[in-house]
Structures are given as C-alpha cells and as structure tokens.
Amino acid sequence: MRIFSLLIIICCFNFCCSTPSEKMSLASLKLPTEKMKGLSFVAPSNPFSDNPMVQIKAVGADWIAVMPFGFSPNDSPTIRYNTSRQWWGERTEGTIETIRLAKESDIKVLLKPHVWIHGSWIGNLDFDNEEDWIKWETDYTEYILTYAKIADSLNVDVFCIGTEVKQSVIKRKEYWSGLIRDIKKIYEGKLTYASNWDAYQMVSFWDELDYVGIDTYFPLVESKTPSIRELKKAWQPTVRELRKFYRKIGKPIVFTEYGYMSVDGCAYKNWELENRRTEIPVNQKAQANAISALFEVFWKEEWWGGGFLWKWYPDYRGEGQMRRARFRAADYTPQGKIAEEILKDWFKEGKLK
Secondary structure, three states, rough: OOOHHHHHHHHHHHOOOOOHHHHHHHOOOOOOOOEEEEEHHHOOOOOOOOOHHHHHOOOEEEEEOOOOOEEEEOOOOOOOOOOOOOOOHHHHHHHHHHHHHHOOOOOEEOOOEEEEEOOOHHOOOOOHHHHHHHHHHHHHHHHHHHHHHHHHHHHOOOEEEEEEOHHHHHHHHHHHHHHHHHHHHOOOEEEEEEEOOOOHHHOOOOOHEEEEEEEEEEOOOOOOOOOHHHHHHHHHHOOOOOHHHHHHHHEEEEEEEOOOOOOOOOOOHHHHHHHHOOOEEEEEHHHHHHHHHHHHHHHHOOEEEEEEEEEEEEOOOOOHHHHHHHHHOOOOOOHHHOHHHHHHHHHOOOOOO
C-alpha cells in the first residue's frame, strides 16, 4: 500500500512539474477533421464533353486536386502560364470550370499550381545570381497570386502555395514567408505546400500553414511484384519518421501526391521508370498491391489526413482506350485496372470505417 501511494505521488509530481512547453506541445497537436479521398485531376486539352465528376463520384472520391501548370524553359528565371499554347484545363478558364463542376457535385478541391521545367525538375531549380532569383520570384508571385484569387473567389477548400520547389524553399526562406503573407491577404482558406518526399523536413514554414503536404514517392521494395505484406514492412521506418515529425510540427500530414505506375518494380523508384514506361512490362498487380499497402498502413494513423492519388484522366474511356494507348496502360492512372477496384473498396465500400 505504501509503495502504491508513493507511485501516485511521483506520477502527480511529474505531471505537475512538466514544463509549460511540453504541455503546450501536446495541446497544440492538430488532428485532421477527415481523410481526404482525393484524386489528382489531369487537366484536359479541350473543354469537357461530359461532366467528369460523375466518374469521380463513382469511384468514391470526395476531393480532387486541380493543377494549373506554369512552365519554365530549363535554367530560365521566366515562368509562363495561362497562355494560348497551353491545354484548356491548365488555363484559368479551365481551372475555374473544373472547380465549378466539382463544387456542384459536392466534391472538395485542393488547388495545386505546379511549375513544370522542360527537361528538368522544379526541385533542382537553382540560380547563381540574385538577379535571376528575383526575376523568378517575381514571376512566381504573379503566377501563384493569380490562382490564390481564383481560390478565394470560388471558396476552394485548400490552396497549395507550391509544389516540390526544393532548392528555392531551402535557400530562399524569407521569400516564402513573405509569399505566404501575401497569399493570406487574398485567400482566407486553408493552406499547404507539396514537398517532395525527401525534403519535407527541410521546409521552414510549416507553422505558417494548415497541413504538411508530402508528394509521397518513398522507395520501398525493388522486386517486380512485391506482396502487400512486404510493402507494409518496408513502410514501417517511414511511418515512424512521419509520426515523429507530426509530433514535432503538430499539423496533420496529407499526401498531396501518391501513386504507382502499373509496371514491374513500381514500388521502388518511380521517377527512374517514367521515361521507360513503354519498355517495361505492364504489371497491374504490382500497382494494386502498392496502393493497398499504403492504405492499410496509413489509414489507421490518426494524424494522416488522406491524400491525392496520382493521377486521374477526365477523358479516359475505359479498357478499349487502354489497349490502344500503351502509355496509359503503364501510367499511374488506376482507371480500367485492378487498382480502380482497390480505390472503390477503400473510398466507397467501407474499408475506411
């Protein structure tokens, strides 16, 4: 009895004497209000002939990521966007119409502008001189604020301030903090940033946003068709790191992109396979296993806010088109493949409960 009483006293002392910062840390942890069942919506080249949200609803998704691209020549500080040479869905008119149709169908929207660099990757964008950085940042600010105004006018649910801009985010911290302040003067909704999977811990401004966004292409298992069990085991070190990071930052983590091509070895280094996708054997089972494993691992994590599967074509016409288009047969899309049924199981038929 004495020992038991002593233990109670010790426990009470430890609780009462814990530092305010420790208590504040626990109290400030924010959990997501929902799991985003999202799809990354590919901008079409022409206006919709049919309402694409019918298929979105049919698979059980309740969010889409709308991605109006900007483009830069390789190593150039110039960003071009909303030009006549771009696809209709990438321009402001297509962006607005896509958001309007989604809202009419009770589908929530992540507006996710993304700069594409021909022959390179936006994460490697870097300049040797201040003049080029200022030119690029001037263009980027104009580009991102254009879509922040659209996001505010259409009551977009979440706005993404940037996608995989790795070197800029690391080296130009003051610019990004200033940009966030400018966005908040225009757009009153929730904000995120889409960090590449290998750079989320290098972002300095998570405390200024509502969600930690990660484009989730962690390399897992190198074999052609890893089992769900193998994939779940391979995920465990990353799960522990993300859980630890959530406790440090206190913001829900959303996978602003996740996905796998339907080819051999798709659960390892997708980016190394992309340019060879038409040469690698199609493997729908590998894609389906990878998506299943991701859901089985993360949906039970209370800090995980869901995410956006890369990617979904609004003009897709099913199995017949897939046979004619070898590119899409190997592409990330789950449409007309085993993976589409996996999505329905999780998104629509109750596996999330």
